[in-house]
Amino acid sequence: MVNPTIDLLIQFGIMFAIGAAMAVAFIAISHLLSPKSVNPSKGEPYECGVVPMADARAPFNVHYYLVAVLFVLFDLEAVFIYPWAVSLRSLGTPALVEMFIFIAILLVGYVYAWKKGVFEWE
Numbered sequence: 526m527v528n529p530t531i532d533l534l535i536q537f538g539i540m541f542a543i544g545a546a547m548a549v550a551f552i553a554i555s556h557l558l559s560p561k562s563v564n565p566s567k568g569e570p571y572e573c574g575v576v577p578m579a580d581a582r583a584p585f586n587v588h589y590y591l592v593a594v595l596f597v598l599f600d601l602e603a604v605f606i607y608p609w610a611v612s613l614r615s616l617g618t619p620a621l622v623e624m625f626i627f628i629a630i631l632l633v634g635y636v637y638a639w640k641k642g643v644f645e646w647e
Contacts, residue, residue: 588643588646591638592643595635605627
């Protein structure tokens, strides 16, 4: 009789070996089948021929990130509100009150961001 722990380790090792072999095979096949070009312009930064004017790692304004986070926040709010709206009749009045509280909390965050000047682009 085989020890269950050893049996589990053997199964894990087989799965790991199969996964590693598939990864190596996929990389090798894509390298062999990929189109090859001897054109020297392929080594340029952009294939369109436009040489960049500045460093690509230039810092971005923090407002981009703040607006992105707020977008995700309000997008998630819509994800939470949709199922609630579909089943509102069966949930009753307590669910309506809870959703108003949820929206009020999000509104407080929105007003806070507005007062901090997140939406002002200077």
